[in-house]
Structure formats: structure tokens, C-alpha cells
Amino acid sequence: MPDETTENKVTEVSDVPEATDVPESTVEALDAVERSETEAAKAAEHVLAAVEPTVGVSKPDPILVVDDVQRRFGGMTAVDVQHLEVQRGVITALIGPNGAGKTTFFNLLTGFDKPNQGSWAFEGRPLGGVSAAKVARNGMVRTFQLTKALSRLTVLQNMLLAAMGNPGENLFGSLVKPLWAGTEKKNTEKALEILARFKLDAKKDDFAGSLSGGQRKLLEMARALMTDPTMIMLDEPMAGVNPALVQSLLHHIQALRDDGMTVLFVEHDMHAVRHISDWVVVMAEGKIVAEGPPKSVMQDQAVVDAYLGAHHDTDLGDDSLLDPAVLARLEAEEEKR
Amino acid sequence: MELSRILTQALAELIAPTTAAIALAAIGLNLHFGFTGLLNMGQAGFMLLGAYGFGIATISGAPFWLALLISLAAGALFALILGAPTLQLRGDYLAIVTISAAEIIRMLGRATVFQEYTGGAAGLTGGSFKSTFQELSFLPAPPERGAFGPLEYVFTGSDSWWTRLFAWAVVLIAVVFVWLLTRSPWGRVLKGIREDEDAVRALGKNVFSYKMQALVLGGMCGSLAGMLYVLPRSVAPDAMGRSLTFFAWTVLLLGGAATLFGPVLGSMLFYAVYMLLRAGMREGLEGVVSATMVEQIGGLLVGVTLMLLVIFRPQGILGNKKELAFDAR
Ligand SMILES: Nc1ncnc2c1ncn2[C@@H]1O[C@H](COP(=O)(O)OP(=O)(O)OP(=O)(O)O)[C@@H](O)[C@H]1O
Numbered sequence: 033m034p035d036e037t038t039e040n041k042v043t044e045v046s047d048v049p050e051a052t053d054v055p056e057s058t059v060e061a062l063d064a065v066e067r068s069e070t071e072a073a074k075a076a077e078h079v080l081a082a083v084e085p086t087v088g089v090s091k092p093d094p095i096l097v098v099d100d101v102q103r104r105f106g107g108m109t110a111v112d113v114q115h116l117e118v119q120r121g122v123i124t125a126l127i128g129p130n131g132a133g134k135t136t137f138f139n140l141l142t143g144f145d146k147p148n149q150g151s152w153a154f155e156g157r158p159l160g161g162v163s164a165a166k167v168a169r170n171g172m173v174r175t176f177q178l179t180k181a182l183s184r185l186t187v188l189q190n191m192l193l194a195a196m197g198n199p200g201e202n203l204f205g206s207l208v209k210p211l212w213a214g215t216e217k218k219n220t221e222k223a224l225e226i227l228a229r230f231k232l233d234a235k236k237d238d239f240a241g242s243l244s245g246g247q248r249k250l251l252e253m254a255r256a257l258m259t260d261p262t263m264i265m266l267d268e269p270m271a272g273v274n275p276a277l278v279q280s281l282l283h284h285i286q287a288l289r290d291d292g293m294t295v296l297f298v299e300h301d302m303h304a305v306r307h308i309s310d311w312v313v314v315m316a317e318g319k320i321v322a323e324g325p326p327k328s329v330m331q332d333q334a335v336v337d338a339y340l341g342a343h344h345d346t347d348l349g350d351d352s353l354l355d356p357a358v359l360a361r362l363e364a365e366e367e368k369r
Numbered sequence: 370m371e372l373s374r375i376l377t378q379a380l381a382e383l384i385a386p387t388t389a390a391i392a393l394a395a396i397g398l399n400l401h402f403g404f405t406g407l408l409n410m411g412q413a414g415f416m417l418l419g420a421y422g423f424g425i426a427t428i429s430g431a432p433f434w435l436a437l438l439i440s441l442a443a444g445a446l447f448a449l450i451l452g453a454p455t456l457q458l459r460g461d462y463l464a465i466v467t468i469s470a471a472e473i474i475r476m477l478g479r480a481t482v483f484q485e486y487t488g489g490a491a492g493l494t495g496g497s498f499k500s501t502f503q504e505l506s507f508l509p510a511p512p513e514r515g516a517f518g519p520l521e522y523v524f525t526g527s528d529s530w531w532t533r534l535f536a537w538a539v540v541l542i543a544v545v546f547v548w549l550l551t552r553s554p555w556g557r558v559l560k561g562i563r564e565d566e567d568a569v570r571a572l573g574k575n576v577f578s579y580k581m582q583a584l585v586l587g588g589m590c591g592s593l594a595g596m597l598y599v600l601p602r603s604v605a606p607d608a609m610g611r612s613l614t615f616f617a618w619t620v621l622l623l624g625g626a627a628t629l630f631g632p633v634l635g636s637m638l639f640y641a642v643y644m645l646l647r648a649g650m651r652e653g654l655e656g657v658v659s660a661t662m663v664e665q666i667g668g669l670l671v672g673v674t675l676m677l678l679v680i681f682r683p684q685g686i687l688g689n690k691k692e693l694a695f696d697a698r
């Protein structure tokens with residue numbers, strides 16, 4: 033695999049400059065990623081520039097509106113979101129420390145979990161109590177933090193399974209091959225194209241169970257794209273993916289936005305967040321503690337508190353935070369308080 | 370010569386109607402377990418219900434094909450009733466519910482309350498429900514007999530060539546049907562559900578509906594298998610209990626779950642070897658062990674075989690070892 037990544041094929045997808053060298057680390061990889069300069073990127077920035085960076089602020093064209101959603105596990109409140117709007121056609125990052133409730137929030141929105149109270153609407157349609165499958169058919173498709181590759185299906189079968197509206201998936205339609213052979217062929221072409229983007233095309237006939245952890249992450253994202261979602265929700269898409277691929281993955285995510293898709297993603301890597309997101313929502317202990325454009329939100333006191341636990345005037349997007357020595361110093365300072 | 374008689378008996382098992390019936394029951398289980406990952410531990414209940422459906426309908430005067438449809442419908446209905454409350458829950462619940470529901474069917478069958486219809490513990494005698502089936506035969510009427518190699522049966526009758534021909538034709542149709550289904554996108558959804566149903570849900574598929582379809586189709590295979598099972602004998606509730614489910618599972622795992630021909634191959638091999646063992650013991654250990662003990666030892670050996678199979682060759686004869694390696698997620 034590694035030598036395949038030396039070529040930066042992503043330029044076909046979005047107009048980013050050629051990366052000359054193979055990045056050694058994630059930081060280096062990210063430095064090669066520039067915010068895409070497409071119309072969509074500029075439009076997103078322009079629209080969001082006018083939005084006040086305060087919690088629960090309303091957006092000009094929200095695709096998802098969440099109201100007063102709560103999920104409690106026993107006495108512990110995992111999610112308690114008063115009001116959140118997600119702007120259409122932009123990349124929104126959802127960040128927060130471990131256990132903040134990000135995954136639980138995803139589960140609630142996509143019908144994999146039921147809230148104790150609250151409501152939310154996707155494209156104006158209320159989605160509370162709607163089954164996970166219907167949510168996906170409505171165009172809101174998610175991936176999982178713990179990847180769910182369908183092990184004993186091949187990579188290509190994983191992809192084909194995801195395509196919507198295949199007449200061969202009907203019990204009676206399935207018996208008559210001419211009814212679905214055409215759809216299948218079209219879907220295969222589309223699947224191979226997406227797989228090529230994620231550098232998985234060489235693996236198309238391998239069982240998904242034989243893929244590495246990072247490759248499964250990629251497959252899951254590719255599979256979600258097969259459904260032609262309006263909004264894609266990615267739970268830590270970069271976790272476990274090697275630096276060179278992170279770089280192209282970030283390009284892909286920006287390309288999705290440039291194609292008009294809405295992206296909501298959970299990510300722990302602040303640098304990735306800073307580089308590609310148009311808007312950042314910060315969760316801590318179930319609540320949304322800040323939201324705003326990536327540059328300013330990282331300096332938000334509430335956010336720094338949430339992550340580092342005390343009053344540091346550190347910018348979370350600061351590369352120095354990647355340095356273990358700096359982190360250790362911050363932790364030591366924290367201890368002393 | 371003794372040996373040739375034993376071998377002939379084993380050979381006869383290869384094409385016996387019972388072998389076909391269990392092959393069909395295992396084809397149903399294969400749809401459930403092999404392709405969808407559903408644990409049906411009560412296939413014998415589906416079989417018994419199918420047998421009653423066919424028998425009682427015929428006795429009440431239904432023509433053959435109507436009785437067959439009623440048998441199928443009984444299996445479908447049973448699947449719907451068992452699936453509705455359990456398919457939303459974790460897989461183990463279906464296993465528990467099917468195992469107890471099969472027992473309930475057997476108990477109801479033996480109960481004196483319904484004796485008028487089911488014949489109680491004695492069941493329905495063969496002569497009472499087989500006439501329509503035998504009238505269907507286009508082979509020479511009894512007592513005409515025919516031999517094929519060392520095997521000789523009447524053409525038409527209970528234990529006849531006609532019963533064998535019909536039973537295996539049904540199995541063949543079922544195999545073609547399963548082949549059509551499992552090579553299709555529909556079959557791919559089932560396999561996806563077997564691997565991880567949440568992932569399939571996240572892709573917008575109605576998992577409950579697919580699981581229900583698989584349960585119903587496999588259940589209908591089961592009830593039709595029950596009908597085949599009683600064509601050469603009587604409907605006896607106690608002969609169609611847990612051990613029959615256990616046989617069907619052994620057959621499926623022996624041949625290879627999630628393979629097309631696994632259930633058929635498994636059934637043929639199972640019954641031939643089972644007969645070889647028992648006939649061999651009867652001849653070889655004559656005077657040492659009684660006939661009932663031979664049966665008990667035979668049952669024990671089947672259990673041991675099943676265990677060894679699961680431990681050493683979990684993919685069965687036709688299965689792909691490589692596929693199974695990904696089972697640990
Ligand atoms: N099924 C559950 N039962 C009980 N508690 C749960 C359950 N799921 C989540 N929690 C709790 O809810 C809180 C939020 O968990 P969640 O998985 O949403 O965090 P997260 O923000 O995704 O964290 P991470 O960044 O580590 O993935 C945690 O404290 C967790 O222990």
C-alpha cells in the first residue's frame with residue numbers, strides 16, 4: 033500500500049496543489065492541506081462569517097435543527113442539547129473530549145438510540161422516533177466510530193449493498209435477474225469510481241474482513257457515499273488512517289461539500305478540524321459549550337477549559353499542543369492548581 | 370453377504386424420502402442461519418405444523434395442491450407469529466422462542482382436546498392422508514415394482530419410487546429457488562444483516578422486514594419438509610421433536626452453512642453414515658448390544674460428530690474456511 037499513496041491523485045477531485053513529498057506525520061500531512069478555494073468553500077465562509085459565534089445561534093439555511101434533546105443513562109446525562117442548527121452545504125465539525133456525548137448525539141439523530149426528550153428536524157421533516165433505516169433513506173447517512181465492515185462480504189459487495197433503490201432487493205424482483213442486472217452494472221461502475229478515490233479499488237474482491245483498521249474506516253465512508261446522502265455524518269473518519277491518506281481524505285471531505293453535500297463530522301484531531309471545517313461545534317459533558325468558525329472557537333475559553341480543564345490561554349489549534357512536552361507542562365500546571 | 374446388505378441399506382438412505390425431507394428442512398435453516406444469521410432452534414415445529422396442515426386438510430377433503438398450500442401457509446403463519454415479537458430483539462431471543470414454540474406445537478398435537486383433528490399422541494395414520502398424493506402418480510400402479518441397481522421399491526405407494534421422485538423434485542426446486550435468491554441483491558442484504566445488522570440499517574434497509582422474509586421463507590421450507598417427511602409414514606408428534614431439529618442442524622453444519630448444496634450433501638452423507646453405523650453395529654455386535662441400545666449409541670455418535678464438526682471443521686464440507694476466519698470481530 034504505502035507506495036500507492038506517493039501519488040497524489042486527489043487533485044482530480046478538488047483543486048488542491050500537488051503534495052510534493054510523502055508526509056511523515058499527521059501534522060505534516062495537514063500542512064499540505066489547504067482550505068479549498070472553490071466557490072462552495074468561499075460561499076460557506078462568507079455565509080458563516082455573518083453568523084454570531086454563540087451557542088444555539090440560528091443559521092441562514094439550516095438543514096438540521098435540534099431542540100432540547102436529552103439522553104440520560106441512569107443518573108448520568110450523556111446528551112443535553114438545547115438548540116443546535118447545522119448549516120446546509122458546509123462542513124461542521126463536532127469536537128469535544130472523550131465521553132462528551134458526541135457519539136451518543138449521533139446515535140440519537142440517526143435513530144440508533146431514543147432520547148428521553150427532545151425533537152429535531154431534518155430538511156424541515158421531524159425525525160424524532162423515525163427508524164434508523166428511514167433516517168438514512170431521508171438522506172442523512174452516518175458512519176460508526178467503531179467501524180462496521182461487513183466482514184464476509186467483499187469490498188465491492190459492501191459498496192453495492194449500500195446503493196439505494198435497487199429493484200433486486202425486493203424479494204420478488206430478486207428472482208428475475210433482467211430486472212436488476214442493469215441497476216447492478218450502473219452501481220458497480222459508481223462503486224469502483226468511489227473505491228478508486230479511496231484507493232481501495234485494488235481490494236475490491238477481497239473480503240472486507242481482511243482489511244486493516246484504517247482501510248475499514250475508508251470503506252465505511254466510501255460505502256456511506258454510495259447512498260448519495262444529502263448530509264453525511266462521520267464519526268471520527270480519520271482515526272487510524274495513515275498520514276498520507278488523511279491528507280487525501282480531508283480533500284475528499286472538502287470535495288463532498290463542494291459537491292453540495294452537508295458534512296457533520298466528529299474528530300479529535302484539532303488540526304484536521306481547523307483545516308477543513310467551516311464551523312465548529314464543541315461539546316463537553318453532554319452540552320454544547322461553544323460554536324463558531326474554527327479559528328476563533330479554538331481560542332474560546334470554554335473550549336480550552338473543556339479540553340484542558342483550567343484557565344490556560346492556549347489556542348487548541350496550536351501545533352505546539354501536539355508536542356508531548358508542552359502537554360506534560362500543561363498537565364503539570366493543572367495538577368498544581 | 371452381510372456387508373453388501375449393509376452397503377445397500379446405506380445406499381438406499383442416499384435417496385430416501387426422509388433424506389430429502391431433512392435436506393429441505395436444512396435448506397430452510399440455511400436461509401435462516403447460513404444467510405441471515407437467525408437462530409431457529411425449532412425447525413421440527415415448522416415440520417410438524419406442515420405435516421398436520423397437509424394431513425388434516427387432506428382428511429377434510431382438500432385436493433392435493435390445496436393441502437400443500439395449506440401446509441406452506443401454516444409454516445409462513447408460524448414464522449410471522451414467532452418473528453413479530455422477537456426479530457426486533459437480540460438473536461438469542463428467537464432461538465429461545467422457536468425452541469419452546471416447537472415444543473408447544475408438539476404438546477398441542479398430542480393433547481386430547483384436539484384429538485378429533487390431530488389424532489392425539491397416536492397421530493394421523495398414513496392411510497388417512499396419502500391417497501391424493503398417490504393418485505397423482507404417473508408411475509405404474511401398485512403392485513408393480515421397479516428396481517434400480519440393488520434398490521427395489523413399488524412404483525406407487527408409501528415407500529415408493531413416486532415418493533422419492535416427488536420429494537427430490539421438491540428439493541431440487543428449493544435449491545434453484547435459494548440459488549436465485551442468494552445470488553441477487555436481496556440475498557446480499559441478508560448476508561449484510563448476518564454480518565452486522567446495524568451497518569445495514571445505517572444504509573437505509575428495513576432490517577426487520579428482511580429478517581421476517583427470511584424467517585418466513587425458511588419456515589415454509591420447514592413445513593414443506595414436514596409434509597415430505599410424513600409421505601412415507603404417519604404423522605406422529607413424538608417422532609418430530611427436538612431430535613429432528615437437532616438432525617437438521619447437524620445436516621446443515623456437516624454440509625456447510627451458507628453454501629448452496631451443503632444441506633443436500635449433508636443430508637445424504639448424514640443418513641448414509643448413520644445407517645452404516647447402526648446396521649454395522651446390529652450385524653457386528655449382534656448378541657452383545659440390543660437393538661434399542663444400537664439406536665441410543667447411534668444418537669450419541671451423532672452428538673459427538675456434531676461437536677467434533679463444530680470444533681474442527683466449522684465451515685462444513687463445502688464451506689470456505691477463509692470466510693469463517695473473519696468471524697471474530
Ligand atoms: N449505552 C450506554 N450506557 C451507559 N452509558 C453510556 C452508553 N453510551 C454512552 N454512555 C456514556 O455516555 C457518555 C458519552 O459517551 P459517547 O460515546 O457519546 O462519548 P463521545 O463524545 O463519543 O466520546 P469519544 O470521543 O471517546 O468517542 C459517556 O460517559 C459514556 O460512558
Ligand SMILES: [Mg+2]
Pocket residue numbers: 134135136177267
Ligand atoms: Mg465517540
